[in-house]
Amino acid sequence: MAVDSQCQSNDMAGIIRDNDRTLFPIKNISSVLDIFKNQLENSPEPDLALLSIIVGAVENSLTCNRGSANLELYQPMDSSSLPTLELHIADALYTKFHSLIKSSVDMTKYKNKSYASREIVKRVSDVIWNSLTRSYYKDRAHLQSLYSYLTGNKLDCFGVAFAVVAGCQVLGFSDVHLALSEDHAWVVFGENGTETSEVTWHGKGNEDKRGQSIGLGVSSRSWLYVNNCPVICTRSMEVAALVSAINPSLNATNDAYEVALLQQELLWLLYDLGHLTKYPMALGNLGDLEEIASTPGRPPCATLFKEAIKSAKTYYSNHHVYPYTYQGGYFYRNKMYKEAFESWANAADVIRQYNYSRDDEEIYKEFLEIANDLIPYVIKVVSSGHSARSILKDPECFAYLLRFYDGICQWEEGSATPVLHIGWAKSLVNTISKFDSDIRAQVIIICEDVEPNTTASSEDIKSNDIETNNGRYVNNNNNYCTAKDDGDEFIKVLESKVTAKTSQKINLHPSIEALTAACGEKILNPEYLLQGGGEPFVGTSVEKDTDSTSSSPSHAGTSKEIVDIKSDVIEKTNKKCENNIVIEKEEEVDKKPTVRLYSQKMKGLKDLLLAEKLNTQAISLQLTAQSQVQVGKKGRGDLDTVNVRPKRTRRE
Template sequence: MKKRDICLRAKMDIAKEDMSRFPITTTDEFVGLFESHIRRALDDETEPDLAFLSIVLGYLESRLTLTESSDVNSSNADSTLGSPGRRSPNNQQKNGDASAYEEHEGDGDSDFPTLEFEVVEALYLKFSILVKSVIDRTTTENTTRSGTATRFLCKKVSDLLWNRLYPHYHKDKAHIQSLFSFLTGRQLDCFGLAIVVIAACQILKYSDVHLGMSEDHAWAIHGDKIIEMTEITWHGKGTEDRRGWSLKKTDTEKSWMYLSGNGIMCTRMMEIASMVVAINPSIDAHTDSGTLCVVQHKLLRLMMEIGALEKYPLGLSLLAEFDNSEELHKRSVKSVEKYYDGGHVLPYSLQGQFYSRNGKHKEAISCWANASQVLTRYNYTREDEEVYREIMDIAKEYIPFCIKSDPSICEDRECFLDLIRFYDGICLWEEDSSTPVLHSWWAKYFTHTLGRFPAEVRSTFKIDVSDDEDESGCSNSSTQNVKHSLRNDDSTINDSSDATNTISTLGVRSSKMKGLENLLVGSKKFNAHAVSLQLTAQSQVHLSRKRPGSGPETTTEYSGRIKKPKKFFE
């Protein structure tokens, strides 16, 4: 296809209604462009243009955040992972109060830049020419007989973009998650590459190619029945050679990075929602763009109105942070339980942070225990650094803050049990894993937290002396009673939890916590040194019984104390 023909067709791809809305000079005009584009697609039953919307979003974000002062510190601003699976709403709303941004609602246009259509058009044409001049959809290696994309096509598009990225840059810095950043700076983060690949496939008229997401990764879903899943981006460091692989080859049965089959299968509207969630308002490590926050907030409300957040728990959590809404946090958790078998960690964690900020510290600890219990479904690997850091922050910062803010927590047996559940979940996450989790750092906060509870609280529990045949915890009725439900509205421990003096077992399921039961509840004095040694003992834990659904019996080695894992996302 000649370059001139490609240019003409690309111009025709941008709707006249969208062209007429430029130049854009206010927040309402920007949101109006999105709303008009999306509702027109819904009414006409056509697809929204991902490339166009990604360019416009990146254009605005660049103008509002990438100043001379912020460019130096952009890698230090919280980029977390560009993935919408992991963008923490707390970084958007540091004070946890929607009023912090409402002040920008009235005068939010004072620093709004002028967005010119000529810039958007030139970048759109550049991208169309790049994709259509290299990829030929008429070949059988790219397209199936039914007209759907092949795995080879997904790999070829990913390679095309990957090979044009600038070779030396910090791939997790801020503001490189859009098509705009690719076309103007040849930089993309993990999520950015994934969404640009999907946009390129859409330009090539592959309507079957959609975005798949976990809480920290993204891939392509395609095929006749949209069931094939292909790696199209990297994760962490040094894994770019996976691009083009089937997820059946890279996904493991108990991998948090892929959520064990409970990942999000996006529609086109959910893909737009993911781009909105991925917006990063950070100007530097301490300052956010108020105008960009207002835009993001309004766009999230729009996405919720059209139903694009119903099956997108992290999108609901982010909107809940903007609105300071308990109800939206509950909806996020219910979305996880209804559509993803309760297999997502972050909605529970973020719900706990919401409760903590609003003074409901006991409810916060219960939510964090629920988050930890979700991790028991998975085995820890070095690629799980994001959720590791999340859980580590809870143990290091959030839980101590709750106890300091509300000392009555240490008199509450339900809170004691929730903390036991929190650490028991971490121990179970470690079991059967190739990489240890717990070390001396964890022991410090474990003993500091649980040591605050007096003997009067700890003595209301007894050591579980049940037969080892029930070691897995599946058929142990006592464990089943004590195990806390992941339902958001369930705040009970067991059927008799309202009786303060009830003696019950801790119901721990991990080998390490079973070994600590006597030290935790069997003596009046809390022996922190002995607990620390037991938790980080340089010994092998031989599991005589396999964990539920963990496959064949295995022997897991704990190599003792290890250095704190390096964080990939700093």
């Protein structure tokens, strides 16, 4: 390995700590774990440069040095073994990085500075940026580590941002930290960490943004900047970021097993130390790895996907999409199609908070694949059978589908560039046409004018509705009221009618009138009402009641009427009341799912979607109508023609 002569500049050199040097040479996964654990637990700050060099050396030696002709014959090494990394190699690369940064920044100008300035951050980013090789495709795999930078002057977008933070750490500025959205990276700095700076590019032609604040991106409501809800890293979370960025792929279909296992073990180390709690993407990556090869005694992948969603809700106001697409992909691969539909609808609930821009091509491709590949495949699979449990017979699945498209349509509203084109429309029409009209008719569609509170998932919204309405959902358009079948609600109805009796005459069933009158004089027996045992009133027998009623004309026949009161109550709960409200059992309510539509396009489709016979042409025209999109500027056509990067793919 050729190492630049500047590595020998002792006055500029960085020195690896003695307790880390003793762990070399690195020959297996355990030795890598030992260095990471030592750095995370026994250092004032984890050394980002050293750790990035180590994992980059392992990744590149196992992925980039294997010829394509040998991939079909590839056999993993012993699971505990790795290519040897000698101390002198790591030491030379480590020294090279320190020398490069320190020789390029005149620290005498900043010797009294406790915190980094925009000028310092820009200077370090210029050093990294200007030393990169220009003749390579920046979004190729395995370019995210300092090893790639120091041996080949190549870095991807994440790698540049990470190198800038590591460079500022070399200069002694501990306030400069990595900020991560789901497809971009920048830095935060300053005394309170409130200053932001672009240090890399996104796509093409954005080099001039380096050094600028991210304010314009946030104000445009671009998903790229997650509405100013990025993962702001601590030093330990920056270690988690470099581990999460490890790429085990050999090609589109094969992974280097040893690299994947190393990444998995390192993520579990960080998980145990609590450094993934606020990092949804890393939790999702760990969930993917566990799905492929589960670790005995560890939480299952489904639990990790739920943890990622919980993290996004708790710390980032539910502004991250990928936790839901990770979960949806897991359900899809395991043929849990209804659950996948719900996860994708939840993902669309997040994206509706943004305005689409051309910087968002990664998430566009994610949703396009769901809409045009995954959902049609699911429909094709379930259409071939006649199972009563098919999702095509489930109105909830149709409601999830509507919510998914409603989120996409609202994402488009207010954007300068359209999202939906005829390809989207064809997939929607083909999909909904597979749901019979009687299934579609069971979905209650409510058109809302106010934007939804998307900081909660559909499960949270359901529970909030229950708490707000005391267990009752009322749809005034359909004159339906659903209540818990526990007797309490019926008693409340009785109380309201008794109260109203003072102002107007209400004709109640004789048994109810008798019971109501008797309640004023005697105490009802709870055991009788709940289980049917004992007498209607405490301390009373039927015979005594019969005797007493003979001298009281107003109570004549009370005992006889009361005997049948329980069966009468049950009968009444399923019959029409005087105010045209029907009280239904809770399990019957579940057959009528409710979906609220917020986008103009989907609200305009309401009647068409519920029609017995679908007007496919009208649906397509409505879905692709540009008049519904508040276009600020002319676009250059659909995004499909201008994609510059391959879609982020899951490890298989």
